[in-house]
Amino acid sequence: MKAILIISDGLGGRPTDVDGRTCLEAAKTPHLDSLATRGALGLVDPIGPGIRPGSDTAHLSLLGYDPFTLYTGRGVFECLGIGLDVRTGDICFRANFATVEARGTDFVVIDRRAGRIESGQDELAGALNGIRLETVPGVSLEFRASTQHRGALLFRGEGLSRHVTENDPHEAGKPALRFEAQPGHEDEPARRTAEALNEFVARSHEVLRDHPVNRRRIEDGKPPANFVLARGAADCPDIPSIESIYGVRGAVIAGGALYRGVALACGMTVIDVPGATGGLDTDLGAKAQAAIEALDEFDYAFVHVKGTDNAGHDRNAAAKAGFIERIDAELIGPLAERLDGVATHLAFTGDHTTPIDYGDHTVEPVPVLYAGPNVRTDDTTSFGEREAGRGGLGRFSGRVLPILLGYNNWAPKFGS
Amino acid sequence: MKAILIISDGLGGRPTDVDGRTCLEAAKTPHLDSLATRGALGLVDPIGPGIRPGSDTAHLSLLGYDPFTLYTGRGVFECLGIGLDVRTGDICFRANFATVEARGTDFVVIDRRAGRIESGQDELAGALNGIRLETVPGVSLEFRASTQHRGALLFRGEGLSRHVTENDPHEAGKPALRFEAQPGHEDEPARRTAEALNEFVARSHEVLRDHPVNRRRIEDGKPPANFVLARGAADCPDIPSIESIYGVRGAVIAGGALYRGVALACGMTVIDVPGATGGLDTDLGAKAQAAIEALDEFDYAFVHVKGTDNAGHDRNAAAKAGFIERIDAELIGPLAERLDGVATHLAFTGDHTTPIDYGDHTVEPVPVLYAGPNVRTDDTTSFGEREAGRGGLGRFSGRVLPILLGYNNWAPKFGS
Numbered sequence: 046m047k048a049i050l051i052i053s054d055g056l057g058g059r060p061t062d063v064d065g066r067t068c069l070e071a072a073k074t075p076h077l078d079s080l081a082t083r084g085a086l087g088l089v090d091p092i093g094p095g096i097r098p099g100s101d102t103a104h105l106s107l108l109g110y111d112p113f114t115l116y117t118g119r120g121v122f123e124c125l126g127i128g129l130d131v132r133t134g135d136i137c138f139r140a141n142f143a144t145v146e147a148r149g150t151d152f153v154v155i156d157r158r159a160g161r162i163e164s165g166q167d168e169l170a171g172a173l174n175g176i177r178l179e180t181v182p183g184v185s186l187e188f189r190a191s192t193q194h195r196g197a198l199l200f201r202g203e204g205l206s207r208h209v210t211e212n213d214p215h216e217a218g219k220p221a222l223r224f225e226a227q228p229g230h231e232d233e234p235a236r237r238t239a240e241a242l243n244e245f246v247a248r249s250h251e252v253l254r255d256h257p258v259n260r261r262r263i264e265d266g267k268p269p270a271n272f273v274l275a276r277g278a279a280d281c282p283d284i285p286s287i288e289s290i291y292g293v294r295g296a297v298i299a300g301g302a303l304y305r306g307v308a309l310a311c312g313m314t315v316i317d318v319p320g321a322t323g324g325l326d327t328d329l330g331a332k333a334q335a336a337i338e339a340l341d342e343f344d345y346a347f348v349h350v351k352g353t354d355n356a357g358h359d360r361n362a363a364a365k366a367g368f369i370e371r372i373d374a375e376l377i378g379p380l381a382e383r384l385d386g387v388a389t390h391l392a393f394t395g396d397h398t399t400p401i402d403y404g405d406h407t408v409e410p411v412p413v414l415y416a417g418p419n420v421r422t423d424d425t426t427s428f429g430e431r432e433a434g435r436g437g438l439g440r441f442s443g444r445v446l447p448i449l450l451g452y453n454n455w456a457p458k459f460g461s
Numbered sequence: 462m463k464a465i466l467i468i469s470d471g472l473g474g475r476p477t478d479v480d481g482r483t484c485l486e487a488a489k490t491p492h493l494d495s496l497a498t499r500g501a502l503g504l505v506d507p508i509g510p511g512i513r514p515g516s517d518t519a520h521l522s523l524l525g526y527d528p529f530t531l532y533t534g535r536g537v538f539e540c541l542g543i544g545l546d547v548r549t550g551d552i553c554f555r556a557n558f559a560t561v562e563a564r565g566t567d568f569v570v571i572d573r574r575a576g577r578i579e580s581g582q583d584e585l586a587g588a589l590n591g592i593r594l595e596t597v598p599g600v601s602l603e604f605r606a607s608t609q610h611r612g613a614l615l616f617r618g619e620g621l622s623r624h625v626t627e628n629d630p631h632e633a634g635k636p637a638l639r640f641e642a643q644p645g646h647e648d649e650p651a652r653r654t655a656e657a658l659n660e661f662v663a664r665s666h667e668v669l670r671d672h673p674v675n676r677r678r679i680e681d682g683k684p685p686a687n688f689v690l691a692r693g694a695a696d697c698p699d700i701p702s703i704e705s706i707y708g709v710r711g712a713v714i715a716g717g718a719l720y721r722g723v724a725l726a727c728g729m730t731v732i733d734v735p736g737a738t739g740g741l742d743t744d745l746g747a748k749a750q751a752a753i754e755a756l757d758e759f760d761y762a763f764v765h766v767k768g769t770d771n772a773g774h775d776r777n778a779a780a781k782a783g784f785i786e787r788i789d790a791e792l793i794g795p796l797a798e799r800l801d802g803v804a805t806h807l808a809f810t811g812d813h814t815t816p817i818d819y820g821d822h823t824v825e826p827v828p829v830l831y832a833g834p835n836v837r838t839d840d841t842t843s844f845g846e847r848e849a850g851r852g853g854l855g856r857f858s859g860r861v862l863p864i865l866l867g868y869n870n871w872a873p874k875f876g877s
Binding site for chain 2: 085087109418419420421422423424435436437438439440441442443444445447448451452454456457458459460461
């Protein structure tokens with residue numbers, strides 16, 4: 046038996062999306078409707094009822110983990126997802142290039158995203174990785190660039206702490222903040238980590254300001270990428286792998302570094318798919334094909350698509366509904382065919398609701414669909430929020446992957 | 462007011478059981494259908510969504526306790542259920558007679574069940590209870606036989622630990638394993654307990670091999686019961702009684718030692734019913750009659766039936782559906798009459814799903830039924846998994862007994 050989990054980021058909506066319907070309800074989704082007819086629906090609170098999920102915490106919960114005990118911050122998943130070798134004790138950050146102006150000891154932020162820089166980031170990262178910290182000996186660091194201004198930063202050394210504040214003022218025209226120990230955590234490791242970070246960002250300006258990449262940017266009238274903002278400090282949580290719990294091996298297909306990172310932290314293997322961008326322009330057909338091929342080698346495949354959330358954050362109902370129609374045609378269609386061949390269970394859901402009128406995550410539960418030979422069918426005939434509200438699976442919290450693996454008889458028994 | 466809880470072990474099924482229906486859906490259950498019509502249905506995850514329950518942990522959870530904090534192992538419930546006096550600090554085991562051949566210092570297991578021995582077990586137990594351990598002074602022990610080769614073993618003494626491995630190799634032809642401290646628990650109490658167990662099983666062979674019962678078995682060409690295998694080490698969890706929480710007294714009617722043991726651990730009183738075998742041949746009418754009589758003295762009665770699970774483990778759909786029909790006619794029928802007399806609430810559910818195609822517990826939730834004067838009815842008209850999926854009680858986790866007692870206004874207020 047095989048299993049397929051598909052999570053569409055920010056899938057859920059509100060009746061304010063499109064004339065009294067959600068984007069999902071408004072979209073034409075014949076393949077999902079067919080799966081609803083032959084399977085069963087329910088509502089899932091990604092973390093719990095009335096808890097507004099982040100994407101990282103929601104994914105941990107949907108994959109079967111308790112984010113309240115395991116989650117330390119987003120940085121570790123960004124570092125993992127971007128390909129850094131994260132070890133116990135390392136402190137990880139989301140980081141990005143910014144444009145600043147040095148005024149006295151302040152770095153005043155001119156552009157938090159360095160003009161959404163599109164080229165030269167790897168060279169700049171190379172300069173950052175040449176920095177050797179002096180005030181805090183024994184701490185090594187690695188910066189890796191990802192898309193545009195985005196990147197990840199890792200600190201390694203004895204006696205570091207994730208309990209540090211960030212330096213992003215979240216507003217242009219303001220000076221970058223100094224890193225400090227978080228209130229309530231003013232111990233030596235936190236002070237030491239903050240000191241190392243303050244030295245690192247000051248030195249980042251030294252090595253970046255006259256870097257050839259930035260000299261060219263200035264000549265071209267573009268803001269130079271001459272500083273690093275860092276946030277989301279996290280250390281590596283001790284997450285038992287899905288294989289160690291359920292005895293099966295999984296592959297993840299995801300464009301976004303965060304989702305690859307969460308899946309890596311849970312022990313999945315990343316399958317790289319050219320054209321999987323983590324955006325609205327992603328190649329869904331290539332992801333479907335890669336998932337089908339991955340199932341030759343792996344027990345289950347986890348496919349993540351991000352476009353629904355992007356469109357929600359952009360408050361673009363037409364883009365969101367259109368992307369859902371593409372998911373149905375280009376991803377669900379090919380994957381659903383799999384159910385007629387090798388015995389396979391399939392689950393489709395979202396990691397949270399991102400309504401058009403709000404443009405950010407909200408607390409409502411999301412619809413979830415299960416189909417396959419062992420699923421007790423219900424009388425739903427289409428896939429949407431309200432249809433799921435009368436589905437035979439009722440309402441439950443998180444754990445969509447363990448339930449899916451359970452249909453395949455891949456669950457450990459608790460007790461005897 | 463009175464209350465009746467009926468748990469049918471392994472009640473839940475899958476559409477693969479009988480031509481697209483579960484055994485429960487396929488069975489004719491006019492009494493349960495009538496109760497569904499006058500009551501309300503829901504789905505219950507015995508422990509939680511996507512958690513595959515054991516019978517012991519599921520029962521703790523359905524009775525209102527948190528197995529994640531309370532459960533230490535099955536042995537303690539087996540010892541209690543078999544009638545041993547279990548005290549704080551005692552270490553309990555599931556144990557059984559086996560047939561071994563001594564080769565050097567090894568005991569090679571010839572038959573893990575000693576030919577499913579049917580007579581003489583109490584005499585053999587008497588010989589085991591004469592053993593005085595020498596290597597670990599101060600430890601006393603008690604072995605008690607139950608059905609066939611099965612029994613329970615209790616160790617009492619200062620400084621014992623439940624963190625020991627088992628000696629059952631789970632395969633004939635292999636030597637019995639040596640008891641050891643569990644990895645990660647290699648402390649003095651665990652080492653001492655393992656040493657005591659190793660001496661006990663070696664001595665068990667000494668006192669059993671030439672026992673008159675075994676000499677007769679050998680003459681009759683039967684494998685001798687000349688060794689003890691022990692597993693499921695547990696100490697007595699600190700379980701507050703149901704009476705201490707809800708102020709009411711309950712009786713349990715169950716053939717299987719495990720279920721009597723769980724109920725005893727929760728403070729219920731065991732009612733012995735001749736003919737309650739814990740199997741498919743149990744006298745359901747006698748159990749119904751005993752429950753009705755128990756309600757003269759007790760506030761609530763808990764009736765456990767095991768045949769559904771046995772048939773599921775045997776992958777026998779006809780036997781499971783047939784036993785469900787017997788439950789309906791011989792147990793539910795008489796108990797439901799009670800609802801028309803003294804005001805009574807009744808709950809019926811299972812402790813997990815045991816589908817025919819898999820023959821073991823799976824993660825799916827089970828249907829639950831409540832009926833009685835205070836139950837808000839829904840529009841369900843039959844009792845089954847899919848009908849319960851559209852029931853008015855929705856989907857919830859465990860705590861079926863506290864909800865039942867709540868209908869009788871027997872719940873403590875949390876807060877004021």
